[in-house]
Amino acid sequence: MSRQSVAAAHKKIQELSWEPMYHEPVKHYGTDYTFQKAQKRDPLKQVLRSYFPMQEEKDHRVYGASDGAIRGNMFRQVQERWMEWQKLFLSIIPLPEISAARAMPLLFRTVPNPELHNGQAIQMIDEVRHSTIQQNLKRLYMNNYIDPAGFNNSLRNFQSDYCGTIGRQFAEGFITGDAITAASIYLTIVAETAFTNTLFVAMPAEAAANGDYLLPTVFHSVQSDESRHISNGYATLLMALSDESNHQLLERDLRYAWWNNHRVVDAAIGTFIEYGTKDRRKDRESYAEMWRRWIYDDYYRSYLVPLEKYGLVIPHDLIEEAWNQIWNKGYVHEVAQFFATGWLANYWRIDAMTDKDFEWFEHKYPGWYNKYGKWWENYNRLATPNGHNPIVFEDVDYVYPHRCWTCMVPCLVREDMVMAEVDGQWRTYCHEMCKWTDETAFRPTYMGRETPNMGKLIGKREWETLYHEWNWADVVSDMGFVRDDGKTMVAQPHLNLDPKKMWTLDHMRRCPPLLSPNVLLNQMSAEDRDAFHADYIKQGPAGRSSGSPKP
Amino acid sequence: MTDVQETVQERSFPKPVFTDAEAGAKEFPDSTARRYNYYEPAKRKQSHYEDVTVEVQPDPRHYLSQGWLYGFADGKGGYPLEWTALKAWGSDRPLPERGPGSGGKGYDWPAHGWHEFRDPNEEWELTLYRYNANVVRQMTQNIQVARQAKAFEQWNPNWIRFVEQHVGAWMHPEHGLGLYLFANANRRAPTNMHNNAISVNSMHKIRFAQDLALYNLTLSEEIDGFDGAAHVETWNSDPTWQGVRRTAEALTGIDDWCEAIFAANVIFEPLVGELFRSNLVQQAAAGNGDFVTPTVVGAGEYDYAQRDLRYTRAMFQLLTSDREFAEHNKSIMAQWLSNWVPQCLDAARTLQPLWSLPDSKPPRFEDGLDRAKNRFQGILSDLDLQVPEELAQ
Numbered sequence: 001m002s003r004q005s006v007a008a009a010h011k012k013i014q015e016l017s018w019e020p021m022y023h024e025p026v027k028h029y030g031t032d033y034t035f036q037k038a039q040k041r042d043p044l045k046q047v048l049r050s051y052f053p054m055q056e057e058k059d060h061r062v063y064g065a066s067d068g069a070i071r072g073n074m075f076r077q078v079q080e081r082w083m084e085w086q087k088l089f090l091s092i093i094p095l096p097e098i099s100a101a102r103a104m105p106l107l108f109r110t111v112p113n114p115e116l117h118n119g120q121a122i123q124m125i126d127e128v129r130h131s132t133i134q135q136n137l138k139r140l141y142m143n144n145y146i147d148p149a150g151f152n153n154s155l156r157n158f159q160s161d162y163c164g165t166i167g168r169q170f171a172e173g174f175i176t177g178d179a180i181t182a183a184s185i186y187l188t189i190v191a192e193t194a195f196t197n198t199l200f201v202a203m204p205a206e207a208a209a210n211g212d213y214l215l216p217t218v219f220h221s222v223q224s225d226e227s228r229h230i231s232n233g234y235a236t237l238l239m240a241l242s243d244e245s246n247h248q249l250l251e252r253d254l255r256y257a258w259w260n261n262h263r264v265v266d267a268a269i270g271t272f273i274e275y276g277t278k279d280r281r282k283d284r285e286s287y288a289e290m291w292r293r294w295i296y297d298d299y300y301r302s303y304l305v306p307l308e309k310y311g312l313v314i315p316h317d318l319i320e321e322a323w324n325q326i327w328n329k330g331y332v333h334e335v336a337q338f339f340a341t342g343w344l345a346n347y348w349r350i351d352a353m354t355d356k357d358f359e360w361f362e363h364k365y366p367g368w369y370n371k372y373g374k375w376w377e378n379y380n381r382l383a384t385p386n387g388h389n390p391i392v393f394e395d396v397d398y399v400y401p402h403r404c405w406t407c408m409v410p411c412l413v414r415e416d417m418v419m420a421e422v423d424g425q426w427r428t429y430c431h432e433m434c435k436w437t438d439e440t441a442f443r444p445t446y447m448g449r450e451t452p453n454m455g456k457l458i459g460k461r462e463w464e465t466l467y468h469e470w471n472w473a474d475v476v477s478d479m480g481f482v483r484d485d486g487k488t489m490v491a492q493p494h495l496n497l498d499p500k501k502m503w504t505l506d507h508m509r510r511c512p513p514l515l516s517p518n519v520l521l522n523q524m525s526a527e528d529r530d531a532f533h534a535d536y537i538k539q540g541p542a543g544r545s546s547g548s549p550k551p
Numbered sequence: 552m553t554d555v556q557e558t559v560q561e562r563s564f565p566k567p568v569f570t571d572a573e574a575g576a577k578e579f580p581d582s583t584a585r586r587y588n589y590y591e592p593a594k595r596k597q598s599h600y601e602d603v604t605v606e607v608q609p610d611p612r613h614y615l616s617q618g619w620l621y622g623f624a625d626g627k628g629g630y631p632l633e634w635t636a637l638k639a640w641g642s643d644r645p646l647p648e649r650g651p652g653s654g655g656k657g658y659d660w661p662a663h664g665w666h667e668f669r670d671p672n673e674e675w676e677l678t679l680y681r682y683n684a685n686v687v688r689q690m691t692q693n694i695q696v697a698r699q700a701k702a703f704e705q706w707n708p709n710w711i712r713f714v715e716q717h718v719g720a721w722m723h724p725e726h727g728l729g730l731y732l733f734a735n736a737n738r739r740a741p742t743n744m745h746n747n748a749i750s751v752n753s754m755h756k757i758r759f760a761q762d763l764a765l766y767n768l769t770l771s772e773e774i775d776g777f778d779g780a781a782h783v784e785t786w787n788s789d790p791t792w793q794g795v796r797r798t799a800e801a802l803t804g805i806d807d808w809c810e811a812i813f814a815a816n817v818i819f820e821p822l823v824g825e826l827f828r829s830n831l832v833q834q835a836a837a838g839n840g841d842f843v844t845p846t847v848v849g850a851g852e853y854d855y856a857q858r859d860l861r862y863t864r865a866m867f868q869l870l871t872s873d874r875e876f877a878e879h880n881k882s883i884m885a886q887w888l889s890n891w892v893p894q895c896l897d898a899a900r901t902l903q904p905l906w907s908l909p910d911s912k913p914p915r916f917e918d919g920l921d922r923a924k925n926r927f928q929g930i931l932s933d934l935d936l937q938v939p940e941e942l943a944q
Contacts, residue, residue, distance in 0.1 A: 012768045013761050015783055016726040023800040025731040028738075030624070048758040049687045049765060056684035059677060075573035083572065094607045098743060101750060105735040118757075121734050125754050128747055129676035135603035136677075142585055146572045149581035155606040156589035159614035160655045168609075172621040175738065176628055209565035279565045408620075444624065456626050459618040460649055466616055468652045478654045479616075483580035490581070497579040519651050 010045045017114035029179040030453035031110045033246045035239055043231035044119035051122060055129065058221050062133065065217040066140060074213065075144050080351070080495045082210035083141065085276035087150035087348035089268070090138040091158035092167035093199075094131040096191075097222075099171035100229075101127035103187055106179035111236055119232045126225040137218045147497060149483050149490045150347045157347040157490075160479045162463035163268075163339070166408045170264055173257075177442075177455020180240065181253045188233025190257040193303060195265040196226045197294035202287075203269055209279035241310045248447065251313040256441045258315050259433040262322040263407035266291070270332030271339060275353070280360040288326050288364070296323060318433065325413065325431075330541055333365070333372055334412035337542060340379055340493065341398060344390045344472060344508065345463075347481045349492040352380035370551035371541045383494035384501045389511050390493065398543035402517040402536070403462045404430035406437045414540035419521075419533055426522050426529065464516035473508035589614070590660060593669045600673035605666075608743035611646060612662035616655025618646075630741045632665070635809035636883050639664030640875035665741045668869055670748040670862045679751050682858075683758055686850050690762060694769055697843040703773045705840035709910045711774060712781075715767070717905055718832055718844060719782025720792050722763035724799040724824075725851065729756030731803040732811050739808035748862045749812065755859060759851035766847050794901030795823060798894050809870075813884060814891045816863040817934070820855050821927040822895040823902075828852050830919030831905060838911030864933055871935045881936060888931075888939040896944055899923070 069075075104124040108117055142151035150157065158164035174187040200223040204216035240246045270287045285293070300319050308314055325331040340350050353361075353376040361368040378396040382388055392400065401410035402417065405427035411417040416431045422439055429435040442457050444450065460466060467475045476482060481490040487504040494501070524532060538546035574585070586597055590605045608630065609615040619628025632642050641663030649655065661667060672678070697703065706714075733753035737746045771779035786792055802819060805811040828848050836844045870880045899920060906916040913919070928938050 008768065009765055012779075013764050015780070016722055016760050016764055018723055018727065018786060020800045020803075021787075022797040023804040025800075025803040026735070026806050028735070028806070047765070048683070048754070048761050049691065052680055052683040052687050052758070055676075056680040059680055063677070073573060076571055077567050077569050078572050079568070079570060080572050095609070098607050098746075102738040102746060105738045108731060108735060117730055121730055121753065121757055124734055124737065124750055125679070128750050129680070131607055132603040132675040132677075132747075135607065136599075136675075139587070139599075139602050142587070144574050146574060146576050147579075147581070148574070148585045152581070152584050152586060153588050155587070155609075156614045159606075159609045160616045162617075165617050165620065168620055172619060172628060176619075176621040176623050211567060211570065278568070281563050281565065283563045284565075453624055455624065456622040457620065458622040458626060458628050459620040461617065461620065463617060465651050466649055466653055466655050470652065470654070474654075478656055484584050485580040488580040497577050497582075499579050502579070516651065 006045060006047065006050065009047045009049065010042070013047060013118065014115060017117070025109060027109045029106045029110060031179040031181075032451045032453045033110070033178070033180040033240055033249055034243050035110070035112055036243060041235070042115040042119045043235050044122060044228050046119065046122050046228065048122075058224065059133075062217055062221050066137075066214060069214050070140075070144060074211065075146070077211040078145065079210040079212075079278045080146065080349070081278055082207065082212060082276045083145055084147075084150070084348040084350065084495070085272045086138075086141060086215070087154065087157075088163055088346070089203075089272060090134060090141070090151070091154040091347075092164060092170070092268070094134045094138075095158070095168065096171040096174070097127050097131035097134060099174045100187055100192075101125070101131070103174040103183035106175070106183040107236065110179040111184075111239065113239065116232065116235055119228070119235075123229050123232055126229070130222045130225065133218055133222070137214060140214065147349070150349075153347070153480055153490070156480055161345065161347060161481075162403075162408070163346065165461075165463060166264055167268065169260060169407065173260065178249075178253075178451070178453040180236070181249070181256075181454065184233055184236045184240070185250070185253040186257040186260075188229055189237055190254070190261050191265075192226055193230045193233060194258075194295055194299040195261050195269075196223060197298060198265065198269050198273075198287075198290060200226065202285075202290040202294060203272055206273045206277050206279070209284070210277055237307070237312075238310070241307075241312060244311070247311055247313065248449065249451070251315075252441055252446055254313070255315045255318060255433070256437050258318050258322070259431075260407055260437065262318075262325070263404075263409055263430065263434065266322070266326060266331060267335040267409050270326070271336040274332055274361075275336040275340075275350075280356050282360065282363050286364040287332055291323070291326055321433075329413045329416075330365070330368075330371065331413060333361075333368065334541070334543075335409065337372060337375060337398075338401065338410055338412055341392050341400070341543070343491050343493045344392070344476065344489070344503070345479075346491040348490070349495055351495050352376060352383055352493070354380075367551070375542050379493065384496065385503050385507050389507075390503070393511055397545055397548050399539050399545050400517070401543065402428040402521065403464070404428065404434050405461055406430075406434035406457065408461055408463075411536075412540075412543075414543075415537050417533070417536050419529070426518075428518070428521065462516060462518040464514060465519055467514045468516040468519045469513050471509060471513055472511045473505040475514055476505060476508055590666075593667070598673060600675055600678075601669065603675045604670075604743050604747055606743070608741075608746065610662060610666070610741070611657060612641070612644070613657045613660045615657070616649060618649065630739070632663075632741055634739050634741075635807045637809045637870050637880045638873070638876040639667070639870060640873055642876065664869065664873055664875070665745070668742060668744045668866055670744055671865045672748070672751075672858050672862055674748060674751045674862075679754065683754065686854075687758070687762070690847055690850055693846040694766065694843060698769070698773060702841075702843055703770065706774070707839060707910050709908065710836075710839035710841060711777060713835075713839075713905075713908050714770065714841070714844060715778050715781045716785040716789070717791075717908070718848070719763065719767050720785040720789070721827060721848075722760045722767070722782065723786045724795060725756045725763070726760035727799050727803060728815055729753050729760060732805070732815055735803075736808045736811055745866065748866070752816075752859045752862070755851075755854035759854060762847055762850060766844075791902055791904050794898035795827075798823065798898040801894060810887050812863060813867060813887055816855075816859055817867065817930055818888065818891045818927070819895050819898075820860070821930060822892070822923050823898050824855065825852070825926060826899050826919055826923040827902060827905075830922055831902075831913055834919070835909045835911065835913035838913070839909050860930070864930065867934050884934075884936055885939065888936070889941055892939050892941040893944060896941070
């Protein structure tokens, strides 16, 4: 067998599939797309005889590096500022990975091409690999990094925290709703093809610069599988394009998936790379520069645009708008500032920015200091408890934002915030596109066309609602973000592990109660609501109130 | 000669900084809390397998405070418990009500009995790649040495036909069930422990199907006149195989994920799969001069007997001994047995003519079927289930 060529072996395994003669396989998932049976080739050309040893060899390298990191005391030189953000990232990412595994069966009955099913099954088990190898990496961090808090209750944290909820879209979007929208367009065409570049290539490079070479070891190994998954998506996309009636749905789904991925992934990974690093060399790439390279050039110009000739309507406007958000509207900086504002609701420690960081930001994003510098100085000033409350309650000219009903990231670019009464509830959206996603895309009809298989936005989408009028000590206890002395919080707005410098539930007890912006919005009269909106869109940047002078 | 002045531009690279951020460097609250604290282990200590598996798939019944965020068109998100008729304790408790000021808490972990399942094979990525890589490596070596030893020249013509048509035909149910039953079911179960075990089962079957296909390709290259396409014709139109095919197709049509796993691994595999593999191919091969085929088929047999059946048994034992729903579950499984045992026995009996094809005969079909039935009864006994009367047909 060993002498057989991959091509011959792959051709042979095509004999395995068969058309049912007596009973059809169960059809659990629906789609509004239509597919003609087509002999599209399996782009992976992967045969398990070679696949398993290949993956085992990749594992040898990963686990060898893990052993080496421990023996070589890697944790003596990792930056705590960086590692703390991994508590968030590694609590989120195993679920999207395993959800991608769970998504593959959505395509079996909806994409009538048995040859592609082979590649999808291999992607399924790849994703099991990714999820468990990432859980294992987190376990290693928990065991060897100075502060295990946040790693040790990781998956409970992830399920009860608003950041976890934002991240979960990057998982639940793969496994529900229209099978093609979810498992093909959102998962493989956008999430994997565009955004794994920043997730699994750009971010690990930053980890290495912060003394952690295990994250690159694991995630580059993961990324070597992603390139195969991208081929799966491409083959399905070409099949979908061959039927003109799908073009309208493809346009809808690309717009939704692109925008949601931008809102979620750029928020998280942008923050990690820009605010989690200690590497402030002026010639290292900023997130905006990485985005331009990995997403704008590699994905948009090299992958998406060439598909235009096959009839795919590319959301050029949204790609430019995402860039506009990152470059001109400070999207990543606004998100990082919000995470730090709300540090007390989190399960990791957030380091303050220093003069060295300010200099780098100013160099990379001219005008940054005038917008954000003062606030970060205040953050630093208020970092350790000294008779004051956490920064969110102090007068630092920051208006606590409303949350976007769709992407669940707060409406941080204030001028873009829009509102609508949908399904009997007033909702705020961070951008017109998120409003469109809720009002127009996720509905059973789209532009007059029946779309009965389209999914629904469900759940308690505003985290603050659950804790409306609660005392903050009770909020933090309810979520379980408390250390083993029963009072010190997992989260801290600094990196000092001296227990006397750490915030406790006692400090939280004296804070004002948590109030849900959405509950309050729905209690307003029509006039008050209009006035609230008019004021909101005059706020910012950096959360400034509407009356503050603009930088 | 003139001296060339070279300007060397200093390379830019991050500088290592010693931070002393390793475990034990300081004492503070949680500084020694180095275990995942959000689940209870099945045994005294948390296993590596549990650490990489438990809770990755969330549950609104305990920690998932904001609930599922994306639903199907019917509004159902995540992994609804009603995707199977079986129930584990706690299944009937209402979903925790959450709304303005409710807080985020649900029921205490685990909230219901489904979360108590652990795969006894403790499969995660490290184990599954090691296991399957070992299998394919060993199998490749076995076949390679057989080629070098000209082992296939010892096969008599009847056995060559038997292998090309009937051993070859078995690749089809393995592939079909691997993809459309097992891989399909990996989206359906309510915990990560179930779905990971099921996805590994799926890969065993797809790998074994490919093992048979590639072995078939080797035989086409090694044996003059070996018809590498005969297995397709056999699977499509040989009446001996239509019972297996009808049953395999019916299995892929099952809506309830537990029923699908139960019907495949508890009923079909012992009564049809092992009957064909262990009680025919493995018994007949040696007498017909073939020491190679049993090593290929034996790998698939080991997948099922030692690993896939093992997790299946643990999964259903929990349900038949459930503190709240044991009787409910047993009565549903009894219905499944009544439905699927006759279909599988019919498929088994339709295979009977195969026993008379080889020159050197294997033990009688009826003896093989008796062994398969005994094996099946043993599995039911392990699960505390009654043997259905249909078995005596």
